[in-house]
Amino acid sequence: MSVSRPISLATRALCKKFDRPAVDNLDLTIYGGEFYCLLGPNGAGKTTTLRMVAGLLRPDAGSIVIDGIDALARPEAAKQITAWLSDEPMIYDKLTPYEYLEFVAGLWCIDAKAAEGRARELIGWLGLEQQAHERCEGFSKGTRQKVALAGALVHDPKLIILDEPLTGLDAGSARQVKNVLRERVAAGGTVIMTTHILEVAERMADRIGVIANGRLIAEGTLDELRVKTGATATSLEDTFLALVASEAAQRAAAE
Amino acid sequence: MSHPATLAWLSRHELRLGWRDWTSLITAGGRTRTRNAVIALIVFAAAMHGFAYWIVAGYSDASLMSEPTTLVAITTTLLLSWSLLLSQAMESVTRAFYARADLDLILTSPVSSRKVFAVRMGRIAVAAVAIAVLLAAPFIDILVVRGGARWFAAYGVVAAMGAVATAVALALTIALFRLVGAKRTRLIAQIVAAIIGAAFVIGLQLMAIFSGGTLTRAAALQSEWMLAHIPNADSVFWWPARAALGDGVALAAIVLFSMALLGGAIALFSGRVGDHAMAAAGVGSARVRQRRGSLAFRLRSPQRVLRQKEWTLLLRDPWLISQTLMQILYLLPPAILLWLTFRNGRDDYIVLIPVVVMAAGQLSGGLAWLSISGEDAPDLVATAPVKASRIMAAKIEAVIGMIALIFAPIVAVLAFNSTFAAFVAALGVLASAGGATMIQLCFRVQARRSQFRRRQTSSRIATFAEAFSSIAWAATAAMAAALTWFALVPALIALAILGGVKLISPRND
Numbered sequence: 001m002s003v004s005r006p007i008s009l010a011t012r013a014l015c016k017k018f019d020r021p022a023v024d025n026l027d028l029t030i031y032g033g034e035f036y037c038l039l040g041p042n043g044a045g046k047t048t049t050l051r052m053v054a055g056l057l058r059p060d061a062g063s064i065v066i067d068g069i070d071a072l073a074r075p076e077a078a079k080q081i082t083a084w085l086s087d088e089p090m091i092y093d094k095l096t097p098y099e100y101l102e103f104v105a106g107l108w109c110i111d112a113k114a115a116e117g118r119a120r121e122l123i124g125w126l127g128l129e130q131q132a133h134e135r136c137e138g139f140s141k142g143t144r145q146k147v148a149l150a151g152a153l154v155h156d157p158k159l160i161i162l163d164e165p166l167t168g169l170d171a172g173s174a175r176q177v178k179n180v181l182r183e184r185v186a187a188g189g190t191v192i193m194t195t196h197i198l199e200v201a202e203r204m205a206d207r208i209g210v211i212a213n214g215r216l217i218a219e220g221t222l223d224e225l226r227v228k229t230g231a232t233a234t235s236l237e238d239t240f241l242a243l244v245a246s247e248a249a250q251r252a253a254a255e
Numbered sequence: 256m257s258h259p260a261t262l263a264w265l266s267r268h269e270l271r272l273g274w275r276d277w278t279s280l281i282t283a284g285g286r287t288r289t290r291n292a293v294i295a296l297i298v299f300a301a302a303m304h305g306f307a308y309w310i311v312a313g314y315s316d317a318s319l320m321s322e323p324t325t326l327v328a329i330t331t332t333l334l335l336s337w338s339l340l341l342s343q344a345m346e347s348v349t350r351a352f353y354a355r356a357d358l359d360l361i362l363t364s365p366v367s368s369r370k371v372f373a374v375r376m377g378r379i380a381v382a383a384v385a386i387a388v389l390l391a392a393p394f395i396d397i398l399v400v401r402g403g404a405r406w407f408a409a410y411g412v413v414a415a416m417g418a419v420a421t422a423v424a425l426a427l428t429i430a431l432f433r434l435v436g437a438k439r440t441r442l443i444a445q446i447v448a449a450i451i452g453a454a455f456v457i458g459l460q461l462m463a464i465f466s467g468g469t470l471t472r473a474a475a476l477q478s479e480w481m482l483a484h485i486p487n488a489d490s491v492f493w494w495p496a497r498a499a500l501g502d503g504v505a506l507a508a509i510v511l512f513s514m515a516l517l518g519g520a521i522a523l524f525s526g527r528v529g530d531h532a533m534a535a536a537g538v539g540s541a542r543v544r545q546r547r548g549s550l551a552f553r554l555r556s557p558q559r560v561l562r563q564k565e566w567t568l569l570l571r572d573p574w575l576i577s578q579t580l581m582q583i584l585y586l587l588p589p590a591i592l593l594w595l596t597f598r599n600g601r602d603d604y605i606v607l608i609p610v611v612v613m614a615a616g617q618l619s620g621g622l623a624w625l626s627i628s629g630e631d632a633p634d635l636v637a638t639a640p641v642k643a644s645r646i647m648a649a650k651i652e653a654v655i656g657m658i659a660l661i662f663a664p665i666v667a668v669l670a671f672n673s674t675f676a677a678f679v680a681a682l683g684v685l686a687s688a689g690g691a692t693m694i695q696l697c698f699r700v701q702a703r704r705s706q707f708r709r710r711q712t713s714s715r716i717a718t719f720a721e722a723f724s725s726i727a728w729a730a731t732a733a734m735a736a737a738l739t740w741f742a743l744v745p746a747l748i749a750l751a752i753l754g755g756v757k758l759i760s761p762r763n764d
Contacts, residue, residue: 054638080640090632092564094571102552106560107639116552135571151635 005031007065008159008190014052014062016214022048024214026062030207032158035185036192037205041244045214046194047163053192054084054161067158080108083152087164089144093137097128097147100136101154108155115154122150125180142173149177153184160184162193166200178204202236210243217247265371269378300393307393315402318500327485329496337416340387342452344417344424347379349444352428352437352532368529376425376521376528384417405501412499412506415513422513422520429524432531440531442573557641558649565626565653568704575625575707605736608680609729611665616687616725619658621707623695626650629704651692658688676736683732690724690753697760716759724752 007029014026023045030036040046051057053064055075064071064078071078091100098119105115123132126146131139136147145165152160160181166174181191182204195201201208208225210218218228222236229242258264317325351372361371391413398406427447431440486492498506555563569575627650630636636646662684670677698717727749734742 054634056634056637076640076642078640079638082638084634084638086634090634092568092631094568095564099567103560103564104635104639105552106555107557107636107641109557109640112552112554119552 005033006067008032008034008067009053009192010063010065011049011053012063012065014049014064015060016045016048016052016057017060021214023052023059026211026214026216028209028216030190030192032067032190033185033188034190035181035204035206036190037201037208038192038194038211039198039201039208039240040194040211044211046211048214049211050084050161050163050192050194054082055079056084080155081158082161083155083157083159084161085148085152085163085165087167089141089148091136091144091147091151094135096131096133096135097123097150098132100147100151104151104154110155118154118156119150122153122180125183126150126176141168142170145169146173146176149180153180158189160189160191160193162191164194164196166195166197198236198240208236210240212244212247213251215247218243262370262374265366265374266377269374270381273378273382303393304396307397311394311397312401315398315406317402323482323485323488326488326493326496327481329499330493333412333416333495333499336387336391336413337420338451338454340383340417340420341424342448343386344379344383344420345428345444345448345451347382348376348421348424348428349441349448351375351379352432352528353441358532362529362532368532369526372528372532373521373525376421376525379424380418380421380517380521383421384414387413387417387420406499408501408503408506409499411510412495415495415498415509418513418517422516425520425524429527429531432527437531446573557639558645558652561636561646561649562653562656565650566657569622569625569657572704575704605676605733607669608676608683608736609733611662611680612683612687612732613725613729615658615662615684616691616721616728618661619654619688620691620695620721620725622654622657623651623692625704625707626654627692627695628699628702629707630701631703633701647696651696654692655685655688658684679732679736683728683735686731686749687725687728690728690749691721693753694721694724694756697756716756720752720756724749727752 009028009030011026011028014023014028015021016023026045026049028049038046038049048057052059053066053071055071055078059072066078067081069078069081092103095103101115101119101122105112105119110118123129126149128143128146128150131143131147136144139147145168149165162181165177169177178200181193185191193205202222205222207219207221209216210225218225220228222239225236225239225243226234229239229246231238231242234242314325314328317329362368388410391409395406395409395413398409428440428444431444431447435443494502494505494509498509627647637643639646662681666677666681666684669680694717727745730745731742731749734745
């Protein structure tokens, strides 16, 4: 990836400790217009990292810069250009998708006319026309996730932070979500996403970061990761498992 | 060890679940809190016995030879308690239909659903009886100590009341299912339960207001009209009261009757409960299409959209409205008294002020929990480019706005009678609402709005602080309206409660 591109997200020496260190001196650099996948075994620190970037958790140490804005010193300015979506769509059962998008637009202080046009566009893209004026309470998981995604995109964020956004979606819904994300990246947006579906990372990511025990153990394109493991013709799954096993062995040896 | 899938095996399973539910409610799920919970329970039991002594010690000499008013007083107390038990049993029966926790597992197992639900209904009855006995125990114990062992019979009466309440709740809920269908039964049953819980107290207050012009219930019970219309002393109507006073025949009769009624209801309805539970399972996917006056987005500030969101969510949720309905229902008697007072030009309005202030505090506590803790999209709100303090301010404004809307008409009517009383009431409502909101702010937790019923058990300190704060502000307002400097005492107590809450708030970090 060209280093001349503007940096969309940079974390330096990011640390967060709960009972044990969840994120340990993490340095991440993600460029504008990049689709970046963060992989790692359960409990590796992926979600904690993303929640800190989204402003949902305060780091113990380190810095987070989003599009040149110090997210810890000026959280509101950083939030203005970011969007967060988790695997559990958090929407209001008693609002319709249309009303939900209007609420989100209000929170982000988006011009009403522009937001309305954007909302209609997203509702069309995500195939939500039929449900646009139905209350969300009876929606399936996939439909709820699409509503939440529309909410994440209605303010046209520069950086989209996604934590397992495809969990529980059927093939059709997952395809729609992936298409929308691809279009966002094609339009210059940046996506950082965690996923356990390695096929998605393999197909969609420009670069992949592998995290274990709160540390970044490998980063690069799929080919670069393969080279790192010394096996050039293996799948991402094999490469990922080899990287994680190698890190575990090194850690065991160090202890 | 009983054989799997037999009634005994299922009963053991249900009782184990019930016991664990209850202990986790008391200990908030923490093993380390068990000792503290036991100590708190002992202290609470001692305090309740003290309270019971103050209330019933004077009645321990009552006997079958006492005045008719004794039978009236005991029967009224039993009816009042029974209405509350019925309300609680209806809630439990409705939950058994709609809670999906293990129903999918049970309904797909080869065990007869009739057997499963018969046991489940039995568990509800056991819980109802246990709660009734526990709550009545301090009062009965005091009567036993002061009046002799004959008062032990009251335990049998209380147990029979729990059984009858469960049987009636089961019949009422099944009837609702047949009348209005699975989709509406949940909401209507909860509203009916809330109204049953409040109706008896309110009814007595209304009787007292119209007969004596006061809120004192005793006035209605001892009125000449009441004594002229009660049944003869040997009527079956008095058997529960006679049983409580130690009449062995009456006790045996009502215990046998209650057990037969409960057994009959379970035998008759347990088969249908399975069918209704399956019908209820399909209700979750029901969809509501929303009509809008205007389809255009409106430009509003973040605070305004947050306030609007809180109001919209509340107004669109009939279940939440029904949960807060009971608190508003209690405003009915004071409102009627206000109207009568204003019409007659007397000064009894002073007794209204504390009722209004207390209701405002209790209602604010519920609304503040919904607005502050019951946020269904916490991540969305937290990642919005709005300062956390502004978000919280908007949520508090939503609560105070709702309270102002509900209580402004009462204060306005008061103002016609006395500007000063209206001013005191308005200040009292604001202080009480502000106090309850502050307590909810100090003890806020992240929860879903559907967990509203659990709010009072999630933090017992917050619940008690909220109640005592409301009572203290109510006393302050009443004394201030009576123009006495003693009003400063409850005001200082209220401030001390709020200070203490701030001090021990888990949010201090």
